Amino acid sequence: xxxxxxxxxxxxxxxxxxxxxxxxxxxxxxxxxxxxxxxxxxxxxxxxxxxxxxxxxxxxxxxxxxxxxxxxxxxxxxxxxxxxxxxxxxxxxxxxxxxxxxxxxxxxxxxxxxxxxxxxxxxxxxxxxxxxxxxxxxxxxxxxxxxxxxxxxxxxxxxxxxxxxxxxxxxxxxxxxxxxxxxxxxxxxxxxxxxxxxxxxxxxxxxxxxxxxxxxxxxxxxxxxxxxxxxxxxxxxxxxxxxxxxxxxxxxxxxxxxxxxxxxxxxxxxxxxxxxxxxxxxxxxxxxxx
Numbered sequence: 001x002x003x004x005x006x007x008x009x010x011x012x013x014x015x016x017x018x019x020x021x022x023x024x025x026x027x028x029x030x031x032x033x034x035x036x037x038x039x040x041x042x043x044x045x046x047x048x049x050x051x052x053x054x055x056x057x058x059x060x061x062x063x064x065x066x067x068x069x070x071x072x073x074x075x076x077x078x079x080x081x082x083x084x085x086x087x088x089x090x091x092x093x094x095x096x097x098x099x100x101x102x103x104x105x106x107x108x109x110x111x112x113x114x115x116x117x118x119x120x121x122x123x124x125x126x127x128x129x130x131x132x133x134x135x136x137x138x139x140x141x142x143x144x145x146x147x148x149x150x151x152x153x154x155x156x157x158x159x160x161x162x163x164x165x166x167x168x169x170x171x172x173x174x175x176x177x178x179x180x181x182x183x184x185x186x187x188x189x190x191x192x193x194x195x196x197x198x199x200x201x202x203x204x205x206x207x208x209x210x211x212x213x214x215x216x217x218x219x220x221x222x223x224x225x226x227x228x229x230x231x232x233x234x235x236x237x238x239x240x241x242x243x244x245x246x247x248x249x250x251x252x253x254x255x256x257x258x259x260x261x262x263x264x265x266x267x268x269x270x271x272x273x274x275x276x277x278x279x280x281x282x283x284x285x286x287x288x289x290x
Contacts, residue, residue, distance in 0.1 A: 004028040005147045008061040012039040014122045016067035022126035026150045033057035055081045066090040071102045083111030091116045096162030103161035112140045115161045117168025135163035218279045227280040235274035238265035
């Protein structure tokens with residue numbers, strides 16, 4: 001008999017299957033269930049128990065980890081299932097408000113919902129550097145922290161069930177926006193290898209502590225509510241953003257993302273932030289009617 005906590009994994013897509021495998025490798029008795037059949041064979045061969053029904057899967061463990069396409073999938077899978085005393089840790093994606101409503105629904109059925117956003121793709125689960133944003137009752141996270149951290153570092157962001165998804169989507173926004181900008185830039189130049197060393201250097205500069213550490217500098221400005229423009233004011237950058245759009249259009253490339261950036265600059269300029277700095281863009285992001 002294992003001394004490790006028993007865990008149930010619901011949802012055996014790429015993420016859920018990997019999670020179940022990581023739990024098994026760490027010695028946790030693991031029960032698995034998936035809405036469609038045929039995904040558990042390898043896990044069963046590795047020692048998992050495949051439940052015949054969702055109710056059987058939930059009954060097998062006090063800790064139930066869910067990885068499905070969205071929260072509607074959880075509702076459908078667990079319809080009529082007794083959740084009394086169970087801690088459901090849902091690592092599926094959805095809107096923050098949807099997570100809040102799901103938390104209330106689970107509580108009404110006698111369970112506890114911990115919401116989460118896992119910040120690595122399947123190969124990164126259980127590897128150094130992996131982390132998950134969690135929100136909801138802190139006591140539930142702490143009670144199962146040792147087990148959850150088999151998957152990744154557990155960062156509890158607060159009691160509001162929507163916070164995990166807010167942080168998760170904030171990080172995805174940075175990730176996607178950065179890489180999409182890289183794709184656009186390689187298309188503009190005509191080759192990825194030509195752009196890569198400069199892109200890598202720029203990303204390092206943005207994150208450093210020195211004079212080019214714009215993330216640190218702009219963070220301080222945002223926290224203080226100040227946006228000094230000086231010699232690099234927003235109006236100059238708005239003009240430059242239009243030139244970027246023109247460059248894409250001259251080459252017959254898609255200019256959708258550069259055009260959206262230029263439009264944001266133009267709105268901030270028109271709203272009276274032309275002599276301010278880059279961080280003044282936050283004002284039109286917060287108030288899109290400007």
